[in-house]
Amino acid sequence: MTDFDAIIIGGGHNGLVCAGYLAKAGKKVLVLEARSVPGGCAATNEFVPGFKVSNCAQWLYQLSPAIIKDFKLKSHGLSFAAENLATIALDASENHLRISGDSLEGAGISSEDHENFRVFRRKMRKYAKLMQSAYEARPPKLVEHDWRDKFTMAKLGLGMKGLGKDDMSDLMRLILINIFDVMNETFASEQLRAALALDAVIGTPMGPRSPNTVFTYLHRFFGETQGFTGVSQVAGGLGALGDALSQSVTALGVEVRCNQSVTSINKTHDKATGVTLASGENLSASMIVSSADPVTTFRTLLGYSNVETGFARRIEHIRTKSGTAKIHLALTALPNFKGLDEAALKQRLIIAPTMNDIERAFNALKYDECSDHPALDISIPTLNDPSLAPPGQHVLSAIVQYAPHSPKAGWDSLRETFLDRVIGEIERYAPGISDLVCGKELLTPSDLEADFGMTGGNWHHGELTMDQVLMTRPAHGATQYRTPINGLYLCGAGSHPGGGLMGLAGKNAAQEIIRLGDAA
Amino acid sequence: MNTANRATMMLETPFHSRVKELCQINDWGNWMGFTTPNAFFDVELEYFAVRSTTGVFDLSPMNKYRITGPDAEAYLNKMVTRNVSKIGLNRVGYTVWCNDAGQVMDDGTIFRLGPNDFRLCSYQRATDWLLWCAMGFDVSISDETDHLAALAVQGPTSCTTLTQMGLHDLNTLKPFGMREYDFEGEKLMISRTGFTGDLGYEVWVSPERAEPLWDQLFEAGRDYLIKPFGSYALDIARIETGFIQAGVDFVPAEEMVRPGRTRSPFELGLDWLVDLEKPLFNGRKSLIAEKEKGSRYRFAILNIDGNKPADHSFILKGDQQIGTVTSAAWCPTAKSNIAFAQLEMPEGGVGQEYVAEIYYQRELHWTRVLAPCRVLDGPIFNPKRRRQTPAIPH
Numbered sequence: 001m002t003d004f005d006a007i008i009i010g011g012g013h014n015g016l017v018c019a020g021y022l023a024k025a026g027k028k029v030l031v032l033e034a035r036s037v038p039g040g041c042a043a044t045n046e047f048v049p050g051f052k053v054s055n056c057a058q059w060l061y062q063l064s065p066a067i068i069k070d071f072k073l074k075s076h077g078l079s080f081a082a083e084n085l086a087t088i089a090l091d092a093s094e095n096h097l098r099i100s101g102d103s104l105e106g107a108g109i110s111s112e113d114h115e116n117f118r119v120f121r122r123k124m125r126k127y128a129k130l131m132q133s134a135y136e137a138r139p140p141k142l143v144e145h146d147w148r149d150k151f152t153m154a155k156l157g158l159g160m161k162g163l164g165k166d167d168m169s170d171l172m173r174l175i176l177i178n179i180f181d182v183m184n185e186t187f188a189s190e191q192l193r194a195a196l197a198l199d200a201v202i203g204t205p206m207g208p209r210s211p212n213t214v215f216t217y218l219h220r221f222f223g224e225t226q227g228f229t230g231v232s233q234v235a236g237g238l239g240a241l242g243d244a245l246s247q248s249v250t251a252l253g254v255e256v257r258c259n260q261s262v263t264s265i266n267k268t269h270d271k272a273t274g275v276t277l278a279s280g281e282n283l284s285a286s287m288i289v290s291s292a293d294p295v296t297t298f299r300t301l302l303g304y305s306n307v308e309t310g311f312a313r314r315i316e317h318i319r320t321k322s323g324t325a326k327i328h329l330a331l332t333a334l335p336n337f338k339g340l341d342e343a344a345l346k347q348r349l350i351i352a353p354t355m356n357d358i359e360r361a362f363n364a365l366k367y368d369e370c371s372d373h374p375a376l377d378i379s380i381p382t383l384n385d386p387s388l389a390p391p392g393q394h395v396l397s398a399i400v401q402y403a404p405h406s407p408k409a410g411w412d413s414l415r416e417t418f419l420d421r422v423i424g425e426i427e428r429y430a431p432g433i434s435d436l437v438c439g440k441e442l443l444t445p446s447d448l449e450a451d452f453g454m455t456g457g458n459w460h461h462g463e464l465t466m467d468q469v470l471m472t473r474p475a476h477g478a479t480q481y482r483t484p485i486n487g488l489y490l491c492g493a494g495s496h497p498g499g500g501l502m503g504l505a506g507k508n509a510a511q512e513i514i515r516l517g518d519a520a
Numbered sequence: 521m522n523t524a525n526r527a528t529m530m531l532e533t534p535f536h537s538r539v540k541e542l543c544q545i546n547d548w549g550n551w552m553g554f555t556t557p558n559a560f561f562d563v564e565l566e567y568f569a570v571r572s573t574t575g576v577f578d579l580s581p582m583n584k585y586r587i588t589g590p591d592a593e594a595y596l597n598k599m600v601t602r603n604v605s606k607i608g609l610n611r612v613g614y615t616v617w618c619n620d621a622g623q624v625m626d627d628g629t630i631f632r633l634g635p636n637d638f639r640l641c642s643y644q645r646a647t648d649w650l651l652w653c654a655m656g657f658d659v660s661i662s663d664e665t666d667h668l669a670a671l672a673v674q675g676p677t678s679c680t681t682l683t684q685m686g687l688h689d690l691n692t693l694k695p696f697g698m699r700e701y702d703f704e705g706e707k708l709m710i711s712r713t714g715f716t717g718d719l720g721y722e723v724w725v726s727p728e729r730a731e732p733l734w735d736q737l738f739e740a741g742r743d744y745l746i747k748p749f750g751s752y753a754l755d756i757a758r759i760e761t762g763f764i765q766a767g768v769d770f771v772p773a774e775e776m777v778r779p780g781r782t783r784s785p786f787e788l789g790l791d792w793l794v795d796l797e798k799p800l801f802n803g804r805k806s807l808i809a810e811k812e813k814g815s816r817y818r819f820a821i822l823n824i825d826g827n828k829p830a831d832h833s834f835i836l837k838g839d840q841q842i843g844t845v846t847s848a849a850w851c852p853t854a855k856s857n858i859a860f861a862q863l864e865m866p867e868g869g870v871g872q873e874y875v876a877e878i879y880y881q882r883e884l885h886w887t888r889v890l891a892p893c894r895v896l897d898g899p900i901f902n903p904k905r906r907r908q909t910p911a912i913p914h
Contacts, residue, residue: 268799269799269800270799270800270805299655299656303656305591305594305595305598305656306656306800308620308800308801308803308804308805309598309599309620309652309655309802310619310620310621310802311620312652312655312656313652313655316655477620
């Protein structure tokens with residue numbers, strides 16, 4: 001007899017979601033989380049005494065409403081401090097652009113661009129809807145002729161046909177090209193182009209001119225099919241989402257243990273049998289489901305010596321680069337952004353004046369250097385949620401594009417310089433902000449890797465490129481959440497459909513495991 | 521870049537000065553970029569040296585890798601299909617290795633020099649694959665190809681010749697055993713192995729001792745009619761004794777371009793090399809599946825009527841083409857016309873009779889022969905002396 005039916009490695013949102021669905025199916029499930037709190041990248045941290053911030057993911061914009069409903073997350077404490085925020089693209093001459101759903105305000109946007117924007121979004125919505133049929137199911141394999149996969153492919157095919165001839169051929173054209181070209185051919189306003197291009201590259205080690213960035217744009221846009229027309233802010237920080245999920249699945253009978261770092265996955269012949277913890281404790285289960293990224297799962301936890309070489313080689317080849325850092329500032333007062341009132345500061349602010357600025361920022365990453373003028377995605381969460389800081393004081397959090405995982409000079413010597421550089425960038429739009437800073441923190445890709453166990457610090461657990469999605473995510477031999485090892489499954493962002501606090505990888509994995517039944 | 525497929529022969533073996541001297545007909549071939557003789561003076565006479573006296577073949581171009589470290593045995597056990605733990609100290613084992621799909625990448629020999637010290641000889645350049653296989657193992661791998669010169673000394677008088685050269689009590693060395701002797705102030709390693717199916721040895725020395733070895737060997741073997749032989753003569757000998765060759769009888773799996781053109785060990789008649797009881801090795805899952813589902817092809821040794829070698833022939837059953845020939849030769853000692861064929865399952869059972877469709881050309885005139893043939897139950901040449909220990913003197 002085993003201790004559990006299933007042990008889930010990693011109590012991030014995907015691990016918890018998978019655990020919850022398995023518990024609903026009657027399984028006895030244990031979740032092992034290495035960090036002190038559940039939630040993984042849905043985390044809140046007090047980075048300066050009295051100042052809290054969502055210290056990994058910053059926004060929520062893709063979480064499946066089905067998951068919110070299935071786990072009654074709202075009754076387990078999930079509430080939104082703000083929903084569907086507008087994006088305000090900052091302009092040095094205070095001619096800011098406000099983007100909210102289909103509407104554009106300011107920045108002297110021409111009437112043609114207003115119309116272009118509506119048309120563009122209508123088309124993107126159609127494409128996102130098409131992706132939805134693939135994202136909400138296991139990825140189809142092409143050669144096995146399984147009827148479920150044929151059904152998914154047929155749905156995709158019908159969806160393609162349903163786009164109409166023009167939109168279908170345009171999708172085929174767009175999907176492999178880059179957001180830079182698409183923006184140039186679609187809009188006249190550089191400010192608008194840059195604002196949308198930032199969405200395509202954020203969280204990726206790609207620049208606007210990199211091929212594949214239309215796909216990453218669509219991946220983010222997929223959130224619209226989940227009911228998000230903008231980013232949302234979780235009350236109490238994203239850790240509250242982790243807590244709500246953890247509470248909910250605990251109520252379903254799942255045991256969630258934190259501070260339990262798994263050091264190895266144990267197996268006999270080709271069947272996974274359990275895990276060993278850092279404490280030396282061994283736990284057994286009839287199946288092990290890893291929400292750790294695939295490289296960590298196979299290289300570190302299982303060991304390449306335990307899988308066949310071709311498979312090990314494919315896992316080792318998964319590209320897991322990141323160019324994304326986080327910066328957190330504790331502020332003694334609300335900063336003054338030129339030309340923005342308090343209501344505006346509650347929104348999502350971005351600094352990415354032109355696509356060339358983003359591209360230049362990206363150039364540095366290619367040589368493992370930090371951007372001179374990084375592009376920023378800023379949140380002042382305390383305006384929507386004062387509980388995050390002492391009264392009257394504020395927190396500023398920003399996603400920073402681009403910072404390398406391993407700069408040649410090493411992060412020790414660069415950390416302060418880069419922090420100051422980022423603050424300097426914000427200072428151009430918010431004069432005097434540096435005088436308000438009473439605490440600061442930079443999380444580089446290598447910090448995020450160390451704290452959240454993501455290889456390379458890549459927040460998708462493996463880059464979202466055309467060769468690493470759908471039936472090739474994470475790699476041949478580990479698609480459809482199964483692995484070469486019987487009883488070992490994957491349920492994290494490294495599996496289809498990828499990361500972004502969506503929960504679908506965990507959900508799809510659970511469905512697949514439940515469907516396999518006794519064969520699992 | 522694969523030098524094997526290029527016409528250039530840029531490299532010379534440590535024996536080249538001696539080989540060149542004896543290569544009377546200047547028939548040179550390319551072996552992994554090395555200049556090697558196809559024939560020295562006469563293919564049949566070279567072949568008969570192997571079968572009747574002693575033949576010497578320079579196998580220095582063979583790729584040689586040294587694998588050491590605490591995980592060396594575990595590493596090889598994962599890489600190859602057979603159980604390396606069963607290869608004793610100072611013993612040699614023939615094996616194949618597969619990719620994940622259970623398709624043969626190459627064959628070769630493993631020499632166990634210590635508990636965790638091995639030498640792997642392979643047909644293909646293997647560094648890349650050996651290093652990929654090393655992920656997760658504490659092993660170190662080095663290419664010894666250029667650091668070892670080797671001669672195959674094969675034939676009924678080979679033991680006597682080598683003993684004459686000073687390798688005392690060599691006759692007590694068992695097949696697939698190996699032993700060290702002092703030679704010119706260094707160690708010479710000798711293994712009772714070979715590719716001819718006869719009594720024979722392979723002698724391994726540093727490149728610096730290559731020329732003295734050749735000279736002393738030919739001096740010692742003069743009265744025993746020692747002769748060098750080239751790759752054409754070797755080809756006849758290996759076909760006669762049932763040895764397949766990578767790149768000829770199967771496509772190395774990771775070089776394959778067209779799907780379905782590779783072969784599993786079962787499809788090459790090498791079931792005996794596959795130990796499915798081992799918990800993990802590359803290709804195991806696929807090979808278990810193949811066992812359940814059945815193989816696509818069967819390796820067959822065919823005895824073909826007549827004396828026209830059935831090179832590249834189709835094998836017919838009635839009107840139906842059921843297979844093709846990969847290697848063929850008229851085998852003089854067995855006095856048989858032998859071919860290796862890949863036959864579509866379920867064809868190829870022992871004793872089955874088919875027709876080989878043989879094409880040959882005489883003075884620009886192509887002729888077709890439909891030669892009846894029969895599946896043999898094993899290699900046609902398998903003399904007692906090959907295994908006898910002590911090796912019988914001649």
